[in-house]
Amino acid sequence: MADATEFDRDDEGRSGEYLDDGAGSDDAGTADATDTAVKNSAEPDVLLDVPDLRVDEINLEVEDLRAKVSLQAEVLDLVKLNVGADVHLGRVALEIKGVEAQALLKVRLDNVAGILERVLKTIDRNPQILENLTHGLGTAAREVGEGAGGAVREVGSGAGEAAESLGEGAGSAVREVGSGAGSATESVGRGAGSATESVGEGAGSATESVGEGAGSAAGDVGEGAASATEDAAGGARKVAEDVGDTARSTAGKAPRGAAQSEERASERKKRPGTGERTQRPRSSRREQPR
Numbered sequence: 300m301a302d303a304t305e306f307d308r309d310d311e312g313r314s315g316e317y318l319d320d321g322a323g324s325d326d327a328g329t330a331d332a333t334d335t336a337v338k339n340s341a342e343p344d345v346l347l348d349v350p351d352l353r354v355d356e357i358n359l360e361v362e363d364l365r366a367k368v369s370l371q372a373e374v375l376d377l378v379k380l381n382v383g384a385d386v387h388l389g390r391v392a393l394e395i396k397g398v399e400a401q402a403l404l405k406v407r408l409d410n411v412a413g414i415l416e417r418v419l420k421t422i423d424r425n426p427q428i429l430e431n432l433t434h435g436l437g438t439a440a441r442e443v444g445e446g447a448g449g450a451v452r453e454v455g456s457g458a459g460e461a462a463e464s465l466g467e468g469a470g471s472a473v474r475e476v477g478s479g480a481g482s483a484t485e486s487v488g489r490g491a492g493s494a495t496e497s498v499g500e501g502a503g504s505a506t507e508s509v510g511e512g513a514g515s516a517a518g519d520v521g522e523g524a525a526s527a528t529e530d531a532a533g534g535a536r537k538v539a540e541d542v543g544d545t546a547r548s549t550a551g552k553a554p555r556g557a558a559q560s561e562e563r564a565s566e567r568k569k570r571p572g573t574g575e576r577t578q579r580p581r582s583s584r585r586e587q588p589r
Contacts, residue, residue, distance in 0.1 A: 344410055348403035355397025363389025378418050380411075 365387040373379035
């Protein structure tokens, strides 16, 4: 804290160099009060008070411990305070037994708050400090705008080229599709015409074949029916002739047989001892079995 106190005293001694002398009495009084508060803060910013600590046993094992502590303070481009610690620890083993402690930790930020307040008041009294900052911001904004404009132009040109390429590709695709559709339509028309002609020819030939088959079948049926009728008529005539012949022969033989029978009967009567035998009537009684 000795360094901080010396820095505050130096800063107080050089305060007239960067503060505006034409400021009002109120601002000067406030600045003096702040400087006095910072200067009179004899207590440290961070205080750790351990009045009572009892430890029976502490075992600490540390491997590969690396620690870096850095403190950086800048004045230009406003005040910058960078405090950092880089600690690398590979392995640690801590064993504490029987600990009794009474501790007090105090962290005071009065000095930090006083520094920030003085910086803000300095900027308020001297606004020209911000000119360099705004100039840098304007340059950065122009660079960003130029980069964005270039990117937009490149994107627009790329989009135009892509649209032209798409238009050309779409036109060629439409032309190819149209030509393909026309050729396909012609092929389909030709195929349909040839198929219609083939179907017509097949239907005509099938009709002619069916007509010829039907005519031949009808002719065959007529011829078969005529021949069957002629055969039936001839058979009927033959049967009738045979029946007539049989009837005539039977009729001629019957009178002859009758005449012969009468002649034989008369001859038997004329012969002696050849009278008719009288037959005794047979009794109808039959012997019944005993």
